[in-house]
Amino acid sequence: MATDAKILVAGATGLLGSQIAANLLDRGASVRALVRPGIDAEKKAALSALEARGLELVEGDITDDVDKLAGALKGVETVVSAVQGGPEVIVDGQENLLRAAEKAGVSRFVPSDFAIDIFKLDYTDNFMIDMRKKAAERFAGSPVSVLSVLNGAFMEVMITFMQIVDFEKNTFSHWGDPDQPMDLTSVKDTAAFTAAAVLDPALAGGAVRFSGEVLSMRQFHAAVERATGRTLEFRTLGTGAELRAEIERQAAQTQNPFDYVALQYQWGMVTGKAKFDSLDNDRYPEIAPTSVEEFVRQNAPGA
Numbered sequence: 233m234a235t236d237a238k239i240l241v242a243g244a245t246g247l248l249g250s251q252i253a254a255n256l257l258d259r260g261a262s263v264r265a266l267v268r269p270g271i272d273a274e275k276k277a278a279l280s281a282l283e284a285r286g287l288e289l290v291e292g293d294i295t296d297d298v299d300k301l302a303g304a305l306k307g308v309e310t311v312v313s314a315v316q317g318g319p320e321v322i323v324d325g326q327e328n329l330l331r332a333a334e335k336a337g338v339s340r341f342v343p344s345d346f347a348i349d350i351f352k353l354d355y356t357d358n359f360m361i362d363m364r365k366k367a368a369e370r371f372a373g374s375p376v377s378v379l380s381v382l383n384g385a386f387m388e389v390m391i392t393f394m395q396i397v398d399f400e401k402n403t404f405s406h407w408g409d410p411d412q413p414m415d416l417t418s419v420k421d422t423a424a425f426t427a428a429a430v431l432d433p434a435l436a437g438g439a440v441r442f443s444g445e446v447l448s449m450r451q452f453h454a455a456v457e458r459a460t461g462r463t464l465e466f467r468t469l470g471t472g473a474e475l476r477a478e479i480e481r482q483a484a485q486t487q488n489p490f491d492y493v494a495l496q497y498q499w500g501m502v503t504g505k506a507k508f509d510s511l512d513n514d515r516y517p518e519i520a521p522t523s524v525e526e527f528v529r530q531n532a533p534g535a
């Protein structure tokens with residue numbers, strides 16, 4: 233794809249989307265961001281920095297009327313979605329965005345997948361991935377090529393949200409097989425790989441899979457210890473089957489799936505069910521991803 237092709241990023245005020253937009257600009261692409269009206273001052277300031285580098289802004293919401301949204305996509309070759317939300321955003325909103333892309337003559341659509349292998353998981357394994365699988369079903373048959381970018385787990389979430397590493401108690405608590413390889417990538421490297429894939433003329437639809445580093449829980453623990461110079465007690469909380477039972481126990485007790493979604497991600501990883509069968513890192517040798525050890529050295533609390 234020529235770098236003068238226009239790329240629209242939805243979700244450019246977000247954690248990942250902002251870095252995808254920045255990486256596309258770094259690669260000389262012409263980038264437009266779809267931005268919801270009424271964003272706060274901090275998000276506005278972050279966008280101004282990108283605007284100074286050539287980012288074009290267009291106001292809109294992916295749930296807007298299809299004709300209105302198609303106007304925002306005029307002249308766009310690829311739409312990259314890095315939105316986050318519930319089914320109204322991930323399923324209905326992204327389908328709406330795809331329909332607008334069809335109307336506007338867009339060639340390619342990158343949905344907001346950015347996860348472990350959503351195509352290997354089954355419905356009910358992970359409620360957030362269920363939404364992405366459902367969206368993928370809605371995209372089927374579109375004349376627009378749909379390209380999924382998968383990155384495993386963000387290193388950022390592995391040391392926070394997943395509740396594996398406790399830097400206060402000096403513990404490392406995981407479920408499942410401690411030697412099962414897992415795909416781990418920083419947000420920065422996910423954005424870099426996404427921009428490279430989006431501007432790759434040889435890629436149309438399908439899926440590409442990237443991993444900053446492939447490590448087992450045991451190797452992840454060792455990397456955190458090396459990076460921090462601390463000793464973290466290594467605790468295996470149970471098998472993969474016991475983890476599934478724990479998720480089901482928690483699901484029966486709450487209406488809020490966010491209470492146990494971190495465990496659902498961990499289950500997909502430690503059972504190997506959502507492990508990538510192959511990686512596409514070699515397509516872009518110019519990207520040298522950050523290792524977990526280096527990432528933790530830079531990002532652990534008190535680092």
Ligand SMILES: NC(=O)c1ccc[n+]([C@@H]2O[C@H](COP(=O)([O-])OP(=O)(O)OC[C@H]3O[C@@H](n4cnc5c(N)ncnc54)[C@H](OP(=O)(O)O)[C@@H]3O)[C@@H](O)[C@H]2O)c1
Nearest residue numbers: 243245246247248268293294315316344346347384385386
């Ligand atoms: N693999 C992993 O470990 C991992 C971890 C975290 C996230 N992710 C994935 O990365 C992707 C991006 O997540 P994130 O954490 O970067 O999200 P985020 O920071 O919460 O940003 C979400 C973005 O979506 C935009 N948005 C939401 N609803 C919208 C709508 N109706 N119309 C237009 N824009 C809308 C938001 O705009 P406003 O600023 O207007 O709200 C914001 O720009 C998601 O697919 C997420 O699942 C993966």
